[in-house]
Amino acid sequence: MHPMLKPALRRAWRERQSVQFGVTPAHAVTVGPIDTTTGTLIELLDGTRGLPLLRQEARAMGLPEGHLDALVRRFSAAGLLDDATAGGPAVDALRGRAEGLDRLRPDLAALSVVHPEPGEPIRRLAARRAVRVRIRGAGRVGAAVAGLLSAAGVGRIEVLDGGSAEPWDVSPGGLPQEAVGERREAAARRLVRRSAPIPQPRSAGAGRDGARAEGGGEAGLSLIVVCPRDGLAAYAPDPAAASEWIATGTPHLYAGVIEATGVIGPLVLPGGTGCAGCLELNRTGEDPGWPRLLAQWRSGRRRNPVPACDIALAAAVAGTAAAHALSFLDGELPTSTGARWETSLPLLDWRSERITPHPECVCGSRGKSEGQDTSGFGPPHETMAG
Known part of the structure; x- marks a missing residue:
């Protein structure tokens, strides 16, 4: 072990014998007493x-035998130490890609703040390379989510969408202007490759653009992020569209913008949290007219195909959705798990709604969700207290 105080946490002497590591209350730790020599x-x-x-x-400083080891144990228990030599095949492979790792150093620093065990941050970063995620939708939100996850080191990203890119699909963090007129899928996949710090590994069954076709099924998927260009399918998702994901136990997260309202969640853990069916059944119980409205919105032809999707709001939704996805992929359960977050222009006040499992929903989450251990979802990381 080569112990290293986490450089992401700023240090300052609180007074003569105590040191504070970190600025913000979420992660700051004060350690003391620390004498001058130990300092x-x-x-x-x-x-x-x-x-x-x-x-x-x-020993050369005159400190007693065992003082260094006790200090290392103390700092490690406080979540302040990392191990500069932590290894394993995946970590060694990541370290061997120096240029790509340099691009990921801010992400590694963030992981070091969140995950206290020495060596765990780079192991989690390396584990992202083996993760397979599917993005459904390549509009202003979906394309940006795909680019962000790729830039964060997620190794296998598939993008599914139909048609050709329109001028209003273009965004600074998503599809570029030159993509207009091209197939959305192909343009989004190029965005994924261009955003990746390290080239994506090709997998069996991958097409020319490095993504698996729809017929490849859900096997091996860690997460599906549903970012429909028509925000209605994120605000009021169709349970039938998610039936295969529920049947195969595939976690999925909804995100989108509809009529200047941004939506993130729910992150559905099939059989453990409320799903699209629960959401629809709960809403119908509160508003008996809801199914009639939905039927018209889902089947009727839209007069204006251009969505009310403000560019800054779309960026905010994409960034937050990508952060929730990464938290889940890294082994945590973000606040969108079984819940939905909304914000609307112009006030942008984020508000959350818990999606209660419905007893009549075929997902079977009612009765299982309370007290259920959902730590088995996602990549096999051990979850540690902060």
């Missing part, structure tokens, strides 16, 4: 020295 020793915890050399340095 000098902790400056050597920069990842360039192994424990034997650090013990020698501690």
